[in-house]
Amino acid sequence: MKRQRVVVKIGSSSLTDPKGGLCHDKLFDHVEAIAYLKQLGHDVILITSGAVAAGFGPLGYPARPTTIAGKQAAAAVGQSLLMQAYSSAFAQFGFTAAQLLLTRSDFYSRERFRNLFATITTLLENGAVPIINENDSVSIEELTFGDNDMLSALVAGFLHADALILLTDINGLYDANPKTNPQAKKYAFLPEITDEMIEAAGGIGSAVGTGGMRSKLLAARKALSFGVSVFIGTGSGREKLADILAGKGDGTYIGVPFPKQMQMRKQWIAYHAPVAGMITVDSGAEEALLMRGKSLLPAGVTAVSGDFHAMDVVDVVNEKGITIGRGQVYYAAADLKKVKGRPSEEARQYSYLHRPEVIHRDNWVTLRKESVSK
Ligand SMILES: Nc1ncnc2c1ncn2[C@@H]1O[C@H](COP(=O)(O)OP(=O)(O)O)[C@@H](O)[C@H]1O
Numbered sequence: 001m002k003r004q005r006v007v008v009k010i011g012s013s014s015l016t017d018p019k020g021g022l023c024h025d026k027l028f029d030h031v032e033a034i035a036y037l038k039q040l041g042h043d044v045i046l047i048t049s050g051a052v053a054a055g056f057g058p059l060g061y062p063a064r065p066t067t068i069a070g071k072q073a074a075a076a077v078g079q080s081l082l083m084q085a086y087s088s089a090f091a092q093f094g095f096t097a098a099q100l101l102l103t104r105s106d107f108y109s110r111e112r113f114r115n116l117f118a119t120i121t122t123l124l125e126n127g128a129v130p131i132i133n134e135n136d137s138v139s140i141e142e143l144t145f146g147d148n149d150m151l152s153a154l155v156a157g158f159l160h161a162d163a164l165i166l167l168t169d170i171n172g173l174y175d176a177n178p179k180t181n182p183q184a185k186k187y188a189f190l191p192e193i194t195d196e197m198i199e200a201a202g203g204i205g206s207a208v209g210t211g212g213m214r215s216k217l218l219a220a221r222k223a224l225s226f227g228v229s230v231f232i233g234t235g236s237g238r239e240k241l242a243d244i245l246a247g248k249g250d251g252t253y254i255g256v257p258f259p260k261q262m263q264m265r266k267q268w269i270a271y272h273a274p275v276a277g278m279i280t281v282d283s284g285a286e287e288a289l290l291m292r293g294k295s296l297l298p299a300g301v302t303a304v305s306g307d308f309h310a311m312d313v314v315d316v317v318n319e320k321g322i323t324i325g326r327g328q329v330y331y332a333a334a335d336l337k338k339v340k341g342r343p344s345e346e347a348r349q350y351s352y353l354h355r356p357e358v359i360h361r362d363n364w365v366t367l368r369k370e371s372v373s374k
């Protein structure tokens with residue numbers, strides 16, 4: 001299997017005891033499975049919950065605190081316990097754990113966004129395991145991600161992950177909460193998430209979790225909109241994540257089956273994404289895109305119209321004004337205007353992902369081939 005970029009999110013209930021407090025056996029089981037995925041050559045980014053659940057006991061609370069200050073204080077205690085446990089467990093497999101604590105405003109600022117991307121990329125290049133949680137102790141309630149399910153979907157989208165795996169205490173999505181309705185039936189595969197499913201999904205099932213299945217479905221829908229397929233479920237043992245990636249997991253698969261994920265992203269670009277602008281390319285770039293399977297580079301761009309942002313979808317037209325394809329851009333319109341016609345190495349500083357391509361091959365869909373300019 002080709003190298004995959006996988007975002008794994010682990011919920012509080014899968015890391016702590018029902019009454020709170022870190023469960024080292026549960027945590028080790030996940031670490032072993034992540035280490036195995038890395039040994040198979042995949043990139044893994046971990047989104048971990050559990051700071052509040054791990055910290056409230058040691059801080060002296062009998063149950064998960066309900067006040068914001070209580071949760072924030074518990075998270076400050078629990079986060080360091082979590083990282084201590086991850087660092088020592090990953091070290092047993094020869095991997096280094098790296099902590100990143102995010103707030104929603106990190107996603108609003110392009111500069112922070114860019115730094116975050118560069119940091120995670122550098123960590124992955126060096127073989128480390130990026131471990132992300134919300135920076136609970138400083139997050140302001142109105143500005144939180146909602147929960148780590150949504151955070152994991154946003155991270156999976158912006159890292160162009162191949163798959164988002166939401167590990168939880170239940171083996172998938174049911175048509176009703178199985179903890180309260182024993183007749184509930186499990187979905188094995190869903191092509192999409194409908195409003196009805198979100199309505200039907202219930203809330204939290206454990207004393208330590210946050211959003212329940214509803215928040216997972218909202219997150220799954222967000223991930224699908226970025227072209228990332230999702231798995232919600234459970235598992236145990238070293239091979240559980242590899243099995244999930246191979247389509248053999250105990251849970252619900254949402255979107256296109258993982259190996260065919262690229263196809264889905266392209267479908268989204270071709271048929272669903274709003275088109276935010278237009279780029280004109282010269283005949284060399286047109287030929288590279290249509291005949292040689294290459295990415296679009298800044299050097300081949302001759303004109304830019306519309307007010308698009310980086311990662312928006314734009315139409316690409318040739319010198320005759322004929323639309324030849326559509327793709328997701330790494331540059332905002334204003335930046336692309338500055339760098340059109342320039343060498344990639346000069347231009348890439350303006351791309352928020354530091355990527356030289358204007359449209360990477362993976363984010364390109366050909367709409368007309370017969371129109372190549374002569
Ligand atoms: N339709 C549903 N299908 C499956 N689980 C559901 C459903 N509705 C509610 N749940 C509950 O969601 C829980 C998982 O959510 P949560 O406790 O937030 O987990 P985590 O801590 O892993 O994020 C399950 O234990 C289950 O009780």
Ligand SMILES: N[C@@H](CCC(=O)OP(=O)(O)O)C(=O)O
Nearest residue numbers: 012049050051052147148210
């Ligand atoms: N950031 C919080 C987790 C919030 C959260 O979404 O929890 P969960 O529903 O268990 O994934 C913490 O570390 O306690």
